[in-house]
Amino acid sequence: MTRERDDTGQYVETVGLEDVLQVFDDVRGPVVTSSDVADALDCTTEAARQKLTRLYDRGVVDKRKPGRTVVYWRVDGE
Numbered sequence: 001m002t003r004e005r006d007d008t009g010q011y012v013e014t015v016g017l018e019d020v021l022q023v024f025d026d027v028r029g030p031v032v033t034s035s036d037v038a039d040a041l042d043c044t045t046e047a048a049r050q051k052l053t054r055l056y057d058r059g060v061v062d063k064r065k066p067g068r069t070v071v072y073w074r075v076d077g078e
Helices: 017-026 034-041 045-057
Strands: 061-064 071-074
Touching: 017 034, 017 045, 017 071, 034 045, 045 061, 045 071
Parallel strands: none
Antiparallel strands: 061 071
């Protein structure tokens, strides 16, 4: 699968942060994982993890690693 590039040669973003936030509404349960996001948005788990990390860095979601998997949830007020 070839990814599309823009005029500067950078890859075109196909999954936006709003798309990732929508997964929190669509997935059953209070938390989501990068696999949940990847499955819902048909992207790699690495792409999903990067988007979730951006949301975490912006204070939109919080995260915890209770075992081998990191879980994410929306911060109050979101």
